[in-house]
Amino acid sequence: MRKQERALAAVEALKTLYPDALCSLTETDPFRLLVAVRLSAQCTDARVNMVTPALFERYPAIRDMAQADPAEVGEYIRSCGFYNTKSKDLVNMAKRIIDDFGGVVPESMDDLTSLPGVGRKTANLIRGDVYGLPAVVTDTHFIRLCNRMDFVRTRDPYKVELAMVKLLPPAESNNFCHRAVLFGRDVCTARKAHCERCPMAEFCPKKI
Numbered sequence: 001m002r003k004q005e006r007a008l009a010a011v012e013a014l015k016t017l018y019p020d021a022l023c024s025l026t027e028t029d030p031f032r033l034l035v036a037v038r039l040s041a042q043c044t045d046a047r048v049n050m051v052t053p054a055l056f057e058r059y060p061a062i063r064d065m066a067q068a069d070p071a072e073v074g075e076y077i078r079s080c081g082f083y084n085t086k087s088k089d090l091v092n093m094a095k096r097i098i099d100d101f102g103g104v105v106p107e108s109m110d111d112l113t114s115l116p117g118v119g120r121k122t123a124n125l126i127r128g129d130v131y132g133l134p135a136v137v138t139d140t141h142f143i144r145l146c147n148r149m150d151f152v153r154t155r156d157p158y159k160v161e162l163a164m165v166k167l168l169p170p171a172e173s174n175n176f177c178h179r180a181v182l183f184g185r186d187v188c189t190a191r192k193a194h195c196e197r198c199p200m201a202e203f204c205p206k207k208i
Helices: 005-015 030-039 045-058 062-066 070-080 082-099 111-115 120-129 140-148 157-167 170-186
Strands: none
Touching: 005 157, 005 170, 030 062, 030 070, 030 120, 030 157, 045 070, 045 140, 045 157, 070 082, 120 157, 120 170, 140 157, 140 170
């Protein structure tokens, strides 16, 4: 099978395995999801989901976060790691969205990546989940899967993103990324690829 054909087959295989294609982060409000994604850097989604309820009870709206003391915010997110940097990013992110975008989380890649602490991975997730746009979110699980399936031969997130944009159907790209995260936790794990129960084993070209 050609690479393009294998990519399409992978899309269908993971769609069957994970029909709901749910984001592992539970927040759905645009700003709250943006906050959750920022907190997920060097932290598990499960931990972020434990932290955000208390955080948003204290700061329920974007203006509350914009007016917050970063040191106090840091106490709510301490268990997520790098809390001093992340708390400053959250407060400054809220201020920028209010000042520059009228309190609405922006849609474009350039606008999103202009926000403190927001890179392409975060921006793509917001573009895909909030605005329904084609997006390739280069999570570590996604990068691992793409390398093992020989779609790419690089660990560079930006290069992986560009390569997979060419291979994935635009309408399927965002959901495929969510499914890849679930698959990377369940089957094609960092420690071991469980090929014996992989729905893509028959067309995976890698010898793991």
